[in-house]
Amino acid sequence: MIRSLFDIPNLKPYINPGVWGKSIGGPIHTLDIPPVDAQLWRYMTFAKFVSMLETRQLFFTRADKLDDPFEGAWSEPTLRLLDSLIEHGDNNGRTDPVTGDRYLSEKEAARSWKQIIGGHSQVERRFTLLNCWREGEHESEAMWNQTPRHGEKYELAIKSDFKSLVHSFPSRSRLPDIVARVEYIPYRTKEMPLSLAAPYFHKRIEFQDEREVRAIMSATPYVPDPAHPDRDDVKVPDYSRDICDVGLGYEVNPVDLIHEVVISPHAQSWLTELVARLMERYGLQIPVSQSQLLRVPSWR
Numbered sequence: 001m002i003r004s005l006f007d008i009p010n011l012k013p014y015i016n017p018g019v020w021g022k023s024i025g026g027p028i029h030t031l032d033i034p035p036v037d038a039q040l041w042r043y044m045t046f047a048k049f050v051s052m053l054e055t056r057q058l059f060f061t062r063a064d065k066l067d068d069p070f071e072g073a074w075s076e077p078t079l080r081l082l083d084s085l086i087e088h089g090d091n092n093g094r095t096d097p098v099t100g101d102r103y104l105s106e107k108e109a110a111r112s113w114k115q116i117i118g119g120h121s122q123v124e125r126r127f128t129l130l131n132c133w134r135e136g137e138h139e140s141e142a143m144w145n146q147t148p149r150h151g152e153k154y155e156l157a158i159k160s161d162f163k164s165l166v167h168s169f170p171s172r173s174r175l176p177d178i179v180a181r182v183e184y185i186p187y188r189t190k191e192m193p194l195s196l197a198a199p200y201f202h203k204r205i206e207f208q209d210e211r212e213v214r215a216i217m218s219a220t221p222y223v224p225d226p227a228h229p230d231r232d233d234v235k236v237p238d239y240s241r242d243i244c245d246v247g248l249g250y251e252v253n254p255v256d257l258i259h260e261v262v263i264s265p266h267a268q269s270w271l272t273e274l275v276a277r278l279m280e281r282y283g284l285q286i287p288v289s290q291s292q293l294l295r296v297p298s299w300r
Helices: 046-055 076-088 106-127 162-167 205-210 269-281
Strands: 019-022 028-030 039-044 057-062 128-135 156-161 178-181 183-185 202-204 212-218 222-224 235-237 247-251 260-263 288-290
Touching: 039 046, 046 057, 046 156, 046 269, 057 106, 057 212, 076 106, 106 128, 156 162, 162 178, 183 205, 202 205, 260 269, 269 288
Parallel strands: 183 202, 260 288
Antiparallel strands: 019 028, 039 128, 039 156, 057 128, 057 247, 128 212, 156 260, 178 212, 222 235
16 A cells, blocks of 8 residues: 555656556556756755755755645546546456456545545645756746745756756765656646646646746655554554654755856846855856846847
8 A cells, every 4th residue: 555655666757757656547647757958947045055055955845835825736627537436437346367466446446546635645745845946948037036935036046957956966865756847737627647746746737937847755754553563664654743844955966966056137246256256165166157138238
């Protein structure tokens, strides 16, 4: 039984696009993995950038602490599909004659998913951590004008690519569970695949300009199963306490991650100089430049 979002072992979809679930009567859910050279941008405040350099960590935020209240939510047609299958689906489960594996009937599978969505998914949002990037060859004027949660403007962006992001985590045991593109859909009219990863890799279509690629970590703590006190290898999730207030940092090598630092077009020129000196202080030979979005045309 899958008890947590990432209980499927040895699945690293950023390297090998994996199957995280199958829609009842629908297609297999394959995550959309960017090419290795896909350009990625992470827009940040100066304070968070300094914190990343000082701690050598990328910060992953709890899904339930992000601005979008639909993080981790299922689309309305998905819920209606389950209700319909519970009422009208077949009751004919089957057993594979070769492996002996038993496959649920439509009714059984739909009831199981309703249970997951109704309780498990809501709790799991507190233990699912996300780190978000924008994919694109060029910087985004819209992103520079966004106002994050605490009302501060983005002051700089770090430029990387998909391969560098994945390889910047020095500990192979602490690689992200998934790094993939977000798919944008109309939540009122389109079903999602019935996959444990689906609600974290789908967003409402109104957000499609974000062009988001996100890395995701599970921080669910596990404890020995009280039902099996003699088995150290049998553990269950412990949802009784939060392990962090907002999120957690995971170690990265900045020199592997950062290709370039681009300063906001709205920032004063001294910030570019300050960040360049900061790079020198940390021994990083990384180019720093200010965005040219507000450059005056040569013909004026």
